[in-house]
Amino acid sequence: MTVHVQAEVRPRSFRRLGLPAFGLIALAALFLAAAGAISIGEVAIPPAEILKVLGNRLFGMDLAVDPIREGIVWHYRLSRAAMAASAGAALAICGTVLQALLRNPLAEPYLLGISAGASTGAVLVMVLGIGAGTVTLPGGAFLGAGLAFAFVAFLAHGSGGGTERVILAGIAGSQLFNAATSFIVTTSANAEQTRGIMFWLLGSLGGARWADTALALPVLAVGLAVCLFRARALDAFAFGEDAAASIGIDVSRVRTELFAVTALLTAAIISLVGAVGFVGLVVPHATRFLVGPAHGRLLPASALAGGVFMVAADVLSRIVVPGQVLPIGVVTALFGAPAFAFILWRSRRGA
Amino acid sequence: MTLHACDIAWEAGGQPIVRGVTLRVPEGRLLGLVGPNGSGKSSLLRLLAGLRRGSDGAVLLDHRPMSAVPRREVARRLAFVEQQVSTEVVLTAREVVALGRTPHRGAWEAWSEADHAAVSAALARTGMADRADQLWSTLSGGERQRIQIARALAQEPRELLLDEPTNHLDIRHQLDLLKLLQSLDTSCIAALHDLNHAVAFCDEIAVVKDGTLVIQGRPADVMTVDLIRSVFEVAATVREDPENGRVRLDFLPD
Ligand SMILES: Nc1ncnc2c1ncn2[C@@H]1O[C@H](COP(=O)(O)OP(=O)(O)O)[C@@H](O)[C@H]1O
Numbered sequence: 375m376t377v378h379v380q381a382e383v384r385p386r387s388f389r390r391l392g393l394p395a396f397g398l399i400a401l402a403a404l405f406l407a408a409a410g411a412i413s414i415g416e417v418a419i420p421p422a423e424i425l426k427v428l429g430n431r432l433f434g435m436d437l438a439v440d441p442i443r444e445g446i447v448w449h450y451r452l453s454r455a456a457m458a459a460s461a462g463a464a465l466a467i468c469g470t471v472l473q474a475l476l477r478n479p480l481a482e483p484y485l486l487g488i489s490a491g492a493s494t495g496a497v498l499v500m501v502l503g504i505g506a507g508t509v510t511l512p513g514g515a516f517l518g519a520g521l522a523f524a525f526v527a528f529l530a531h532g533s534g535g536g537t538e539r540v541i542l543a544g545i546a547g548s549q550l551f552n553a554a555t556s557f558i559v560t561t562s563a564n565a566e567q568t569r570g571i572m573f574w575l576l577g578s579l580g581g582a583r584w585a586d587t588a589l590a591l592p593v594l595a596v597g598l599a600v601c602l603f604r605a606r607a608l609d610a611f612a613f614g615e616d617a618a619a620s621i622g623i624d625v626s627r628v629r630t631e632l633f634a635v636t637a638l639l640t641a642a643i644i645s646l647v648g649a650v651g652f653v654g655l656v657v658p659h660a661t662r663f664l665v666g667p668a669h670g671r672l673l674p675a676s677a678l679a680g681g682v683f684m685v686a687a688d689v690l691s692r693i694v695v696p697g698q699v700l701p702i703g704v705v706t707a708l709f710g711a712p713a714f715a716f717i718l719w720r721s722r723r724g725a
Numbered sequence: 726m727t728l729h730a731c732d733i734a735w736e737a738g739g740q741p742i743v744r745g746v747t748l749r750v751p752e753g754r755l756l757g758l759v760g761p762n763g764s765g766k767s768s769l770l771r772l773l774a775g776l777r778r779g780s781d782g783a784v785l786l787d788h789r790p791m792s793a794v795p796r797r798e799v800a801r802r803l804a805f806v807e808q809q810v811s812t813e814v815v816l817t818a819r820e821v822v823a824l825g826r827t828p829h830r831g832a833w834e835a836w837s838e839a840d841h842a843a844v845s846a847a848l849a850r851t852g853m854a855d856r857a858d859q860l861w862s863t864l865s866g867g868e869r870q871r872i873q874i875a876r877a878l879a880q881e882p883r884e885l886l887l888d889e890p891t892n893h894l895d896i897r898h899q900l901d902l903l904k905l906l907q908s909l910d911t912s913c914i915a916a917l918h919d920l921n922h923a924v925a926f927c928d929e930i931a932v933v934k935d936g937t938l939v940i941q942g943r944p945a946d947v948m949t950v951d952l953i954r955s956v957f958e959v960a961a962t963v964r965e966d967p968e969n970g971r972v973r974l975d976f977l978p979d
């Protein structure tokens with residue numbers, strides 16, 4: 375007689391939020407955060423007045439608004455919120471892509487030293503005053519980011535590869551490029567420049583105008599489009615490079631292409647708002663938890679969530695200390711560092 | 726003959742690992758790859774799958790050098806099951822199997838009926854249909870192995886390469902898998918450790934040692950007492966079953 379042992383059935387009621395549901399929630403959150411970002415500040419502006427400004431600017435209406443307040447809403451606060459949202463989205467996309475390609479939950483531009491490299495490039499341009507314009511600064515940042523990428527890849531590969539080595543190599547890269555930045559600043563910058571650079575290095579949205587957003591948005595759109603085009607390839611990396619190759623992915627081509635896109639996005643954002651850390655780490659994890667790991671959904675969802683996160687962080691940076699604006703990087707790090715510890719702790723337990 | 730290694734060689738760490746192997750995979754048949762640990766079976770399979778570029782010789786896919794065929798085109802007809810894989814991504818078993826459809830889908834192409842049918846059929850063939858919605862990370866070693874095989878079947882390959890696919894499987898599932906490979910119209914090549922399984926199920930056996938192909942042929946012709954002694958360094962007796970012509974091996978302690 376055979377005894378049938380009823381196998382323990384573990385039906386996973388595995389609920390993931392659909393992209394439309396997530397998108398709606400995130401858009402509502404973005405709207406709320408932006409409303410906060412526009413109304414909060416030294417000059418309090420009531421919602422009715424904000425609506426009038428938006429009516430005038432977006433729909434060509436001719437409502438009576440105080441021109442100074444209209445300027446504050448439109449030229450300062452709204453452009454600042456748009457810049458924050460673009461930066462958050464770009465950094466979240468970078469983190470999502472790097473975590474998938476490197477198969478490391480800790481991968482993101484800041485921890486991998488890409489941000490440090492971009493900072494070095496941008497600072498070099500600033501201090502030496504090469505061209506000193508909106509084109510040369512991102513250009514310098516991009517070269518720096520590319521150099522940092524090459525350095526980290528070379529070091530990780532040379533030390534025997536593997537997903538943990540990448541982070542170690544990234545730490546070495548961060549140290550090296552941060553030191554290079556400090557070297558440039560201490561030897562070549564005057565006091566005035568030094569103060570500006572130090573503030574900028576911690577992340578600052580203070581100077582964000584529409585012209586900056588006009589540079590960030592196309593880069594963000596192209597970056598997101600390329601990553602979405604490669605969404606299936608990113609999914610295919612789940613079991614590693616050999617597994618990806620054996621289901622038809624041209625691994626070296628996809629890797630090169632997406633590393634270039636990440637370097638470009640990081641460089642653009644860094645040159646505009648400075649080195650903001652941890653957004654690329656925290657946001658993809660939180661989003662993945664909600665919408666699942668499929669990149670076709672994860673990428674747009676991360677981008678949205680990153681935008682919300684940065685706008686909210688910007689609001690916080692303005693209200694935590696009355697009368698003072700904290701660097702945005704300080705706020706994101708205050709949230710990011712505990713999240714980093716949590717992820718580290720969880721991946722250790724799972725191993 | 727669709728998959729063919731021509732005098733293929735590969736080195737790693739300054740050491741020759743595969744040295745001039747010429748191998749043909751019989752069409753629609755099951756070829757067993759046997760040899761001691763470290764003889765180069767896994768390396769040879771990776772070369773045949775096009776995952777490594779040989780330092781010499783060529784792997785031919787329908788008489789075309791595999792290195793000249795785009796990766797996606799290779800993956801639509803040739804599938805590979807690695808010895809062991811891992812992931813940190815939170816995926817269900819079905820999502821892992823669905824990865825096998827990657828080469829059949831364009832970047833913007835939606836999930837089709839054919840994709841769905843291929844995934845369901847692959848899950849059913851490996852006996853994993855009732856585990857489809859379980860998380861990969863909660864599956865046992867044997868179940869993971871079967872899901873990887875299901876992923877490979879979902880690719881609907883004409884050639885299927887498997888590196889020690891019976892590892893981790895209990896005896897029933899080992900036999901089920903070998904029967905499945907035998908029954909497929911796909912040309913299969915599987916690295917196997919159990920020589921009795923190899924002789925019982927394979928249409929042909931290829932024996933490797935120190936990175937070279939010692940012999941390839943029908944099990945009864947290949948598996949002789951002398952060969953087993955020289956390649957595996959054990960004494961054995963070989964009996965032929967008069968009913969089906971299959972051989973059986975018994976290993977003797979020294
Ligand atoms: N990347 C590598 N670098 C150095 N040596 C390797 C590498 N890959 C395999 N080898 C060596 O090649 C030999 C054959 O390995 P492998 O193909 O895995 O053998 P098998 O699968 O038959 O056990 C082993 O001695 C192994 O140590």
Ligand SMILES: [Mg+2]
Nearest residue numbers: 766767808888
């Ligand atoms: Mg092996």
